[in-house]
Amino acid sequence: MNGSLWSIPYEFWCYLGVMALGIAGLLGRRPVYPLIAVGVMAVRAWLDMTGRHPAGGWLQPIIGVAYFWFNVLPPFVLGGAAYIWRDRIPRSGWLLAGLVAATLIAAHLPLADPPRLVLTRLLLPPTLVYGVLYLAFHPRLHMGDAARYGDFSYGTYLYAFPIQQMLAVLLRGKVAFPVYLGAAMVCSLAAGVASWYLVERWFLPRIRSGPRHEKDARPLAEEATLVAP
Template identity: 30%
Template sequence: MTHRVELDVRDNSLNLIRLVLALLVLVAHGYYLSGQGAGPSIQGENLGGWAVFGFFTISGYLITASRFANPLGRFLVLRVARIYPGFVVCLVLTAGVFAPVGWWVEGRDRSRFLTTDTTPVAYVLDNLGLRITAYDVAGTPASVPYPGAWNGSLWTLFFEFCCYLLVGLLVCLPVVRRHRWLLGVAFVASVVVWANAGTWHLTDHADLALFARLAPPFLGGAVVQVAVRRIPLRTSTALPAAALAVLVVALVGGWGAQAASPLIAYSLLWLATVLPSPRLVRRHDISYGAYVYAFPVQQLLAYAGAPRLGLVLYDALAMVGTGLLAVLSWRWVERPVLLCVRHRLGPRQSAPGDSVVPEVTGGRPASVGEGPRHEGDRVRS
């Protein structure tokens, strides 16, 4: 008997799934930040890389739904309101709280903190455009197993927003609005581009290579958003889709995950319909806060010597600290800004993607398969 399920906009487990993915990134980064290397990997991708891949597929589904429901201006305002205020507050707290603690622990001259490169002000200003170019603050963190970076996760937000712009502009085309299946053509093109990235020398340009690598999972989620009208979420479809995704990833080296991203997106969305989730988690999305604060919390714990307690306890302590900051970010920054912006924009057509937005893009290594990224130090798994 076929079990058909629907993705209810307000009653699903996407918040829980994204939170689990964010914590999986925390665990993956725990190996790097405690000096234990890349940790477990699958097909050359560490756990954080796979978590980010999942983030992008879910994001592609939800953001595409939001774009079709909103004109471009409103769509962009909502997207900026969702990720930017929390991002800026994280930058300020890193420069104004985390870095001074690191400076103090290292026993440096307090009078020089505000004048040593990269200054706290420079750290914030250099990164305000979402593209992360500064990773240290006044040379901190230094006395830790992974020096030189306070937050190796934020860089993904730039590429996530590039994907927002890509879908936003594609849907501006009348032909795409009339024939949504053309997003599938864009997806196929993105996979072809990534499969030939080396041949076409895209890998010579770091930003182009990263965008080429991350656009397919996002567009894969967009494909599912279009296709789910004709192929509703069903258990009898989701399980074979998941099995086929595993097969493609196992057999196709280099770009198998990108090619299988619609299957991965479909499987995760189906899981969101059948996986039970606490009501509190359904109503409050702290996954974004968990994504942006995990790395600096882990670095602060590294200063305190937490990695010597063992990886499990180190990760557990990081989850507690990260969870607290994520809740505060949601309650005091993200949610108030979203409510204010939506109130000012006025009523609009209801659509999934505005009530549960996945910008996490979650924490992760430098690119899918790399360690935490900062200037001059890209650790490959």
């Protein structure tokens, strides 16, 4: 087991895919992301209905488990679609409630699998993506201030598992679990802060990595809202 590190190869290939779309001149075209998402989810439905779970063969060490891509790609691509269509997608609590209700109903339908599983997996990615963006950009939650001093989230996520493992070895049998947990959280956050200031911020435009007043002086429309009010 490698904790959170399993996601890194998948993220790497996803970003290469985005780069390929950009090179091909397709990145900003509105139909591209929805079509990719629909295609991937349709293939996933076919695989589930026919009981196929491809591993990837000789490509598995390079691209990961092939079948698992059908878990990873739909939310990633739908997130890109939400960004491209951010001026058209309404922010609606009723829509979110409807998506959540439809997903829960699908998961508990009196049907045998795989039909029930397929229907649930078709509804879950758009529900998850819309729900996350609805909450993240809700005007009353003010989550935009969460990264006012820097975006430490990815570094914290990335280094948390190795730090937990090192502390588990160093502190085994020496401290109570709450102490271990607190130490792991503090060290992981410190690693995230260091990662932001030493590495990540230098690969972003100045407007996104600079001080707070620089961001306020030249606000980016795409950062102001992702799901249009």
